[in-house]
Each structure stands twice: as structure tokens, then as C-alpha cells.
Amino acid sequence: MTIDYIREFVVLAEIENFMEAADRLSISQSSLTRHIKSIENDLGTQLFDRTTRKVTLNHFGRLFLRYAKEISRIHYECETAFYNELQGVHGNVRVGSIPIMIPYKITNVLARFQRENAAFFLDVVEADSLELIKMLRSGQCDFAFIRQSDDSDNEFNKLPYASDTLVALVPESHFLAKKEVIQISQLNHESLLLLAKDTFMYSLCVGECRKAGFEPHVTFSGHRADNILDLVSEGMGIALLMKKASSSLIKPGIAVINIEPPIRSVISLAYPKHVTMSEPAKHFLNLVKTFEI
Known part of the structure; x- marks a missing residue:
């Protein structure tokens, strides 16, 4: 073999x-x-x-x-x-990533590759999944850690890297805070606090609400999850965020409620099909394949 x-x-x-x-x-x-x-x-x-x-x-x-x-x-x-x-083996690897890197140990992957490979250099850019897909299409990135709800498109090769599930973050004073599990339909008529409209997460949350039969009442959307959670703790509404991504930001006064059926998101390393990889790019891909989260 x-x-x-x-x-x-x-x-x-x-x-x-x-x-x-x-x-x-x-x-x-x-x-x-x-x-x-x-x-x-x-x-x-x-x-x-x-x-x-x-x-x-x-x-x-x-x-x-x-x-x-x-x-x-x-x-x-x-x-x-x-x-x-070896002499003469060198080059750059251009990697994009979603902003939430630490909970998924993406920073660990990048640091290990740079630390262990003196002849290779990483160029790293942070952006939302939708923007990273555009960068892959235009050749601005060799790889991108992107978030996806499914694998319905076949545009890129995608190596599954990590997974996460959507949760509702509720003020402890809210009647839903005592529940361990809710359905997304129970958020009808609630004030929702979401990540910004130009993000994958906004599209995912709004799409799941519509699939459940209602138009979400979004009272705030922004790029910073810590601001969203501060508003939750002040009783301004209910946030929909990924469980692992938000776990380190949870503050007193917030209850984390699981959603059933689960709404999962996979973080994948995406890269173009039918493109000849450089030696540095091949080596980076091999690291991600063997990296234990």
C-alpha cells in the first residue's frame, strides 16, 4: 500500500x-x-x-x-x-479564514505550519465565508477555511475540518431560558440579534426561520459577537450563534439553549478544483488532513 x-x-x-x-x-x-x-x-x-x-x-x-x-x-x-x-524549495501559501479562528484551532494550524516550515511563507487574510468564496474564485487565495451549512455545491474541493451547531442565547429573565431545548419556530415574534447581513451566518439564520414558517424580526445585526451578547445580557433580544464559536464570550445573565432538530455548520478547508498545487500548498493541505482538533 x-x-x-x-x-x-x-x-x-x-x-x-x-x-x-x-x-x-x-x-x-x-x-x-x-x-x-x-x-x-x-x-x-x-x-x-x-x-x-x-x-x-x-x-x-x-x-x-x-x-x-x-x-x-x-x-x-x-x-x-x-x-x-533541501535548497531551492520555497514559496508562499495564501490562506483565507473566517474571523472565528480560535475556537476551531485554525490559528494553531497556521502557527504550526509557519513554525515548522522555514522555507514557506503564509499570507493570511480574514473575511466572511461569502467573501472568501469570491477570493477563491478570483485566485486571491489558495485555500480558505469557510463555514457551510451543507455541501450542495460542487464548485470547490472541501476538506471537512470542524463542525458546530446553532444555539439560541437567551436573557436569563426570558421564559425560554428555563428550557434545555427549543425548536426554531418558537422564536417567532421574538426580537433576534444576528451577525451582519453580509455574512453567511445571517443568511443561515434567516433561512432557517423561513423554513420554519416565519419571517424573523431582526432588531440588530452587527459584525461583533461580543456586542450581540452584551445586548442579550441587557435583555434586548435573543441571539442565534454557533455554540463553539460563542462559548468563550458567554457572560452572566445569558442562557444557552440547544435547538432541535440540530442546525449544523461544517467548517471546511476549501480549495479550487483542477488547479496544479505548488509544493508549499500540497504540504499545507497535508498538515490540515493530519491535524487533530
């Missing part, structure tokens, strides 16, 4: 679908099937339980996944050591 086959196995284990995994890896489905079969032949056992719609790891697959991730990590570290010793 080869290191590329092992990395493909890790991606398939995460996505659980041959077609989607092949698209992510920019190879044909038949090639991916053949590569996975090669690993299984080498190990002498099947690693997945296969159905018509998805594949899931069996006992042996879960066992191998631990080692596959470790092999990928060691291979990345080996590449890093050689890049730092």
Missing part, C-alpha cells in the same frame, strides 16, 4: 461515500475503489461495511484508521524535515 492510498482511506472513512470521497480527492470512483481494495488485500480483510448509499468502518477499519492517521502524521513530519533541508 502507498501513502496516497492510506490518505484516501482516511478521507473515505470520514465521508462514508465513495462518490463524494472520490470527488474530494479529485480521482475517479473506480480508482478509489481499486485503491481501497488494494489496502484490504494487503491486510487480508475488509475494512468497510458497504451498502448502496454509504460505507461505514467495521471493526478492522476502525483499528486501521488509528494507524492510518498516525502514518499520515509521520509522513507529514518527514516531508517537513526534508523541505527544511
Whole structure:
């Protein structure tokens, strides 16, 4: 088995679908099937339980996944050591990211790459997901950590990196504050405090309210989550924010209420399809693939 086959196995284990995994890896489905079969032949056992719609790891697959991730990590570290010793291997990697980096350890990824790769340089820009997508289209970024509610479009390769769920942040004096879980429809007629209108989060929240059958009453929208939460603590309304992203900003007087059914958002590393990557870009992608959050 080869290191590329092992990395493909890790991606398939995460996505659980041959077609989607092949698209992510920019190879044909038949090639991916053949590569996975090669690993299984080498190990002498099947690693997945296969159905018509998805594949899931069996006992042996879960066992191998631990080692596959470790092999990928060691291979990345080996590449890093050689890049730092070889002459003439250098270049820039242009990375965009959503503003909320710390809760998802995006800053850790960037710092580790720069710290370990003396010959490579990072150019980092912060913007909302919608703006980052425009930058990817125009070639201003090699990669972008973006937030998405689904993977309905096929414009870019997307490597799942982290996930989060939407929560309602309610003043403790509000009657909903005593509930552990609410439905989004229960926010009808409430004053909502959202991130700015030009953000992905605003579109997500308004869209979910409309799917629940009502037009949201948005009394404030802004770019700073800390301002929004201060207004919540003062009883000005209910905020809709991502749970992990807002956890460090919660202050006294605010109750965090889960929403059912869950409204999930995936933070993915997006990058253009059918573009030949530079060596620095390939190396950055390999780091993200092996990074443990």
C-alpha cells in the first residue's frame, strides 16, 4: 500500500461515500475503489461495511484508521524535515479564514505550519465565508477555511475540518431560558440579534426561520459577537450563534439553549478544483488532513 492510498482511506472513512470521497480527492470512483481494495488485500480483510448509499468502518477499519492517521502524521513530519533541508524549495501559501479562528484551532494550524516550515511563507487574510468564496474564485487565495451549512455545491474541493451547531442565547429573565431545548419556530415574534447581513451566518439564520414558517424580526445585526451578547445580557433580544464559536464570550445573565432538530455548520478547508498545487500548498493541505482538533 502507498501513502496516497492510506490518505484516501482516511478521507473515505470520514465521508462514508465513495462518490463524494472520490470527488474530494479529485480521482475517479473506480480508482478509489481499486485503491481501497488494494489496502484490504494487503491486510487480508475488509475494512468497510458497504451498502448502496454509504460505507461505514467495521471493526478492522476502525483499528486501521488509528494507524492510518498516525502514518499520515509521520509522513507529514518527514516531508517537513526534508523541505527544511533541501535548497531551492520555497514559496508562499495564501490562506483565507473566517474571523472565528480560535475556537476551531485554525490559528494553531497556521502557527504550526509557519513554525515548522522555514522555507514557506503564509499570507493570511480574514473575511466572511461569502467573501472568501469570491477570493477563491478570483485566485486571491489558495485555500480558505469557510463555514457551510451543507455541501450542495460542487464548485470547490472541501476538506471537512470542524463542525458546530446553532444555539439560541437567551436573557436569563426570558421564559425560554428555563428550557434545555427549543425548536426554531418558537422564536417567532421574538426580537433576534444576528451577525451582519453580509455574512453567511445571517443568511443561515434567516433561512432557517423561513423554513420554519416565519419571517424573523431582526432588531440588530452587527459584525461583533461580543456586542450581540452584551445586548442579550441587557435583555434586548435573543441571539442565534454557533455554540463553539460563542462559548468563550458567554457572560452572566445569558442562557444557552440547544435547538432541535440540530442546525449544523461544517467548517471546511476549501480549495479550487483542477488547479496544479505548488509544493508549499500540497504540504499545507497535508498538515490540515493530519491535524487533530
